[in-house]
Amino acid sequence: MDGEDRDVFARSLRHAVETHSGEPLDAALLDLGWPDALAEHTHEAVSILFELEGSAHASSSALDQVLACSLGLEAPLSAGFVLPPLGRWCPPGELDSGSLVIRGLGSASLLARETAVVVTQAVNTEVAFLVPTPELILRPVRGMDPELGLVEVSGTVAKGALRPEVVSPSWPAAVAVAQLAMGHELVGAARTMLELARRHALERVQFGQPISGFQAVRHRLAETLVAIESADAVLSAAWEDGSPTSASVAKALAGRGARTAARHCQQVLAGIGFTTEHEFHLYARRVLVLDELFGSSRSLTRELGAELLAARRLPPFAPL
């Protein structure tokens, strides 16, 4: 996608994301040809859309499409997609003596689907089962972020009736793209939090001057920008090298960075940021939950450390 096409594409997505959320946003994305762009220009389609969703506090079922596309399933996906359980990136399905045991999450659109794709760990590979949704227990989640529209999915389905489909390329490759998507959404949300706090700091006057003049405030905001830019740098590098390790580092830094942003920006916004009269709380809620999707910053960091300790060597990364 060249510069001009990219700008036009980004502008139309921005308009869609700023005016719709949920199902209407799904419909708008379909109209804009986003699923086609996803197949042809995965990097641009994912990075632009998810950063915009993050900054505008919009939600959609685009993540389902991202996974389906990465796994080589039919696109656009007419079935729903079961995501990994909270905090983890393992496949949501597990085979247990003739049954398929399912534990995971889904987007709100899953409630309206007749079937759902459940990726399942098999011997040395992953297979996808198409499970009729009436066989699943679907609990719409309110929780920390009611507007995200998550659904908790569980169930045990007799395997006999289901036909497995081998997925290719592998689940880890699909997880990597999903982690990048989540990383961009976290960065988008963190950038909005920073902008809200920055504007507040410039407008709020105490001791006869805007609080933006106080070093304690300035340094919190500077720290926030550093956290955002370091996540952003690794996200770009991860697209470039395509490795699952880079994607997981990017997701972890974006998750931790967004939590850092929430902490500093909430402190700068002080009283008003604690109320529902201000939009800050929406973003604080969102990043807390997004950090837990496809591996939390905490678990990804620990996994990386354990791998490095076992290998006793650093993989080469980011050559000039």
Add this chain to the structure above:
Amino acid sequence: MEIDEFRRSLDDWLDQHEHVLAADHAGTDTLDDQMAQLAKVKRLTYEAGFMRWGWPERVGGLGGSTLLRAYLGETLTSRGLVEPGIYSLTEVLAPTMIDYASPELAATMVPRLLRGDETWCQGFSEPGTGSNLASLSCRATRTGDGWSVTGQKVWTSLAQYADRCVLLTRTGGADSAHRGITALFIDMHSPGIVVRPIETMHGAPEFSEVFFDGVVVPFDRTLGEEGQGWSVAMDLLPYERSTALWHRAAYLQERLQGLLQAAPPGELDPADVGEVAQLLYALRTRSRSTQRRLAAGERLGPETSIDKVLVATAEQALFDLVADGLAASVDLGDDPASERWRREFLYSRAATIYGGTAEIQRNIIARRLLDLGTDR
């Protein structure tokens, strides 16, 4: 010369000349050893041509992208052939000469620095002038023979080894702030200069106090115009936060690798190891995009303060991990490897102080990148 071709031929050459390039001294190296090693490596890489790539032809270079320089420093550092801090001074001082010295002076002097014939230093800080650089007071006065310089500098890295110094002086009135500063290129062997090395907590007298008493400097050694010293300093700092920092990132990666191999099983918490690796990953990718902007001819500015915050944070986190994982070595060991870990841990404490403190970097980010106005 493209980066891939350069990488291949340099790596081959380094493999073939491993024994000639290796340090001559055994055991714990002193700063004298490191300086001797640096001069040797610079000479050999200059003679083989590698040190000249990425520098303009008018100063003895062979042209080509600045990425070539970045890779040379990266690989010399990762192979443990040079200490990155002293190696990278070239990256800070040579561009200043190229941008601000007269073409004849730059053409004469820069090759000497690249070839390792000479050591240069950077005279910025003073006893009363740390973070507030614009308050400096080392004075240069016009006389019939040239500038006469009188005053004092401090924290001048490698001054005791230096043949030349890029010196910031006050040529305007006492209250002329950043407008009344002029940069001079001084001969460190001139009469009237006294250098007193300072013993540091990490055990190497890396920097010195420098006293100037009526030191005569010819007018043609002025860098830029009279009163333009602030621009010279401001243009130099992004170099300190780009290529020099890329080399440092390579060094930190190599040390994390060393830690993974040296730490006794069970001593390192996986969560801490993972976090340090992520910080290095972020530093490396951020610094790489800065390298690419530099190579594309972009002018670097305040955004490099983010790179500087990342390197300082990563360096301290890494050596905090070293102090935990190798506690017996760092606290009790008297063998060369322990001495080195201890020295590096102690030196890492300065990462948030030198080259603009962590606080100054955050002030720059707040004012220039977040547009929060001044803090006074």
